[in-house]
Amino acid sequence: PLEQTALRGVKWRFDPRSQTAVPTEHMKDPARDEAMKAAKLPPPKPPTRSWTGRPMVKILVRNHFSSALQRMSAVANVVQNSNDAPAAWVLMKGSPEIVATLLTKKPAGYDRAYRKLAEQGYRIIALAHRVLSTDEAHRVKDPRCPLTRDEMERGLTFDGFLAFACPVRTDTPDVVKALKASSHTVMMATGDSAMTALHVANEVHIASGGLERALTLVASGGGGGGARL
Numbered sequence: 001p002l003e004q005t006a007l008r009g010v011k012w013r014f015d016p017r018s019q020t021a022v023p024t025e026h027m028k029d030p031a032r033d034e035a036m037k038a039a040k041l042p043p044p045k046p047p048t049r050s051w052t053g054r055p056m057v058k059i060l061v062r063n064h065f066s067s068a069l070q071r072m073s074a075v076a077n078v079v080q081n082s083n084d085a086p087a088a089w090v091l092m093k094g095s096p097e098i099v100a101t102l103l104t105k106k107p108a109g110y111d112r113a114y115r116k117l118a119e120q121g122y123r124i125i126a127l128a129h130r131v132l133s134t135d136e137a138h139r140v141k142d143p144r145c146p147l148t149r150d151e152m153e154r155g156l157t158f159d160g161f162l163a164f165a166c167p168v169r170t171d172t173p174d175v176v177k178a179l180k181a182s183s184h185t186v187m188m189a190t191g192d193s194a195m196t197a198l199h200v201a202n203e204v205h206i207a208s209g210g211l212e213r214a215l216t217l218v219a220s221g222g223g224g225g226g227a228r229l
Helices: 002-009 030-038 096-100 110-119 134-139 172-181 194-203
Strands: 012-015 020-023 056-066 071-079 087-094 123-131 157-164
Touching: 002 012, 002 030, 087 096, 087 134, 096 110, 096 123, 110 123, 110 157, 110 194
Parallel strands: none
Antiparallel strands: 012 020, 020 056, 056 071, 071 087, 087 123, 123 157
16 A cells, blocks of 8 residues: 555556556546545645656566565566667665665765654655666576576665655554553564654654664674664
């Protein structure tokens, strides 16, 4: 649901039967309009696009999300402009920390940007891509010498961050307060970044004091970059 909503938000639509995504800027999309209305969001401004005609993305291979790897990716045929031949792209999303290690060049301000958003309670996903060479594209579905996931997910170009706001329920602080008053110890288990989790913990009164009083422990080794505790 989150991914479908994100697609609708940027005016794209995915058809699971054909595994194809297309823009919907000039199409009626009642589901998107209803979601925007329910969220009380203003009508979006027309986006500035670098393409002409009708672009299309067709997924060929999926590398599913792995908690250990903190990322997922897909290989897709991408048509940027109507008259272009499709090109095979690797498209990745994952934690900012892990995606940074797979980029050819990490942009200046990368860490500062995602940490600032995380400190405000946003869930941050980093996006990156790479255009496969002709030889690599042929190997994507070649059973004799298939392109491995490690070969796909390297030398990527950073595309940007997705920041998701997930407000807590209005009654959660009262529930936490009641639990504490009844001699219960309240703790949080989360897959979000430590900074995002701390923001939420402060918001619902599980923790107090903000980042200036936080202690983050990082376990070295395993999982590519260490596991935050």
